Amino acid sequence: MARSLNKVELIGNLTRDPELRYTPSGIAVCTFGLATNRQWTTDSGEKKEDAEFHRIVAWNKLAELCAQLLAKGRKVYVEGRLQTRRWTGQDGAERTTTEIVINDMIILDSRLSAGSEDINVPEESPIDVPEYGEGKTPAKPSTAADSPVKKTATKKKVEEKRTITKVSDNKPDEESPDDDIPF
Structure with missing residues (x-):
């Protein structure tokens, strides 16, 4: 069997505050949105920019760290894998989502430059x-x-x-x- 690779690396800004939840068995799961930008120049010399929005999922200790340290506007590096899930909604319709399940996260900006409030101490x-x-x-x-x-x-x-x-x-x-x- 041939080897394959499913690896995603992104640098972007959080589009919303992380949401931390726990499974019934007590495992932490954190979700948040991440925006990345792509810039290019057309043949006519016009500069264009396009934003892509990604659903990010972290599990276990990384989930708890993301919920504690991240906030809307923070610039982060995330590394993980692409995962597509399918389920049947409450209305009976089949639903599909593609998300990035991360195994590493690095904060790239300081708390002062983020678009969020500091933690109240x-x-x-x-x-x-x-x-x-x-x-x-x-x-x-x-x-x-x-x-x-x-x-x-x-x-x-x-x-x-x-x-x-x-x-x-x-x-x-x-x-x-x-x-x-x-x-």
């Missing part, structure tokens, strides 16, 4: 910043119950006060100047 949302004591750090991520010492700070407080704690010395904590911090 409360200004005073707490983040946990562990303080490292003497000895070894845990090999696995620790939870609040695992950590004997934990410091809760807000984003603003973390950015206002940048300190470096020396773990290897038994000396008191020393504060480094702000220009010495690599971030």
Whole structure:
């Protein structure tokens, strides 16, 4: 049997916000529209442009990531395969759709340049910043119950006060100047 290839690569902009749903067995599926443009020059020198609209489908963890990170207007690269589905509608009519089932997605623009709103994050949302004591750090991520010492700070407080704690010395904590911090 001869080999064949079903591979699609597209770069375009989302035409609508992603829609995340779950199958009855709990598998995530996300759908969204993607527009691509084709430009060409006619024999008479006139420039033309044509838009093509694609139905994109992502499954499992990629579906959840698409729903979380993408929004209408974002420019993305998607890679996947073409799939045609047929079904009978509620009205008894046979229906067919061709969609691109993706297995990879790369965001090509920054969130600021997209045509959508940023995700709302409360200004005073707490983040946990562990303080490292003497000895070894845990090999696995620790939870609040695992950590004997934990410091809760807000984003603003973390950015206002940048300190470096020396773990290897038994000396008191020393504060480094702000220009010495690599971030």
